[in-house]
Amino acid sequence: MALTKERKKELTTTYGKNEKDTGNTDVQIAILTDRINYLTEHVKANPKDHHTRYGLLKLVGERRSLLDYLIKVDIDRYRSLIKKLNIRK
Numbered sequence: 001m002a003l004t005k006e007r008k009k010e011l012t013t014t015y016g017k018n019e020k021d022t023g024n025t026d027v028q029i030a031i032l033t034d035r036i037n038y039l040t041e042h043v044k045a046n047p048k049d050h051h052t053r054y055g056l057l058k059l060v061g062e063r064r065s066l067l068d069y070l071i072k073v074d075i076d077r078y079r080s081l082i083k084k085l086n087i088r089k
Contacts, residue, residue: 003035015081025070026081032063033085 008031013019015026022028039056043049067087070078081087 025066029063029066032059
């Protein structure tokens with residue numbers, strides 16, 4: 001299932017300072033990772049769905065730019081987030 005309000009709230013409280021801290025870089029990366037994981041499974045099940053594949057690639061690029069920003073700002077936070085979310089470099 002796609003990202004629901006409850007799931008977004010759960011990710012926000014886990015990775016942010018409070019439940020309304022959706023602008024935090026860690027929270028944005030966590031939300032994008034959740035959406036990317038969902039769309040990856042969808043694309044595996046529907047290999048001819050090129051429109052979704054294009055959207056998935058855009059999300060991966062957006063997450064990559066946020067991760068690059070996080071490296072510049074705080075590398076320790078980057079390393080811990082990569083480990084928590086199980087993202088490979």
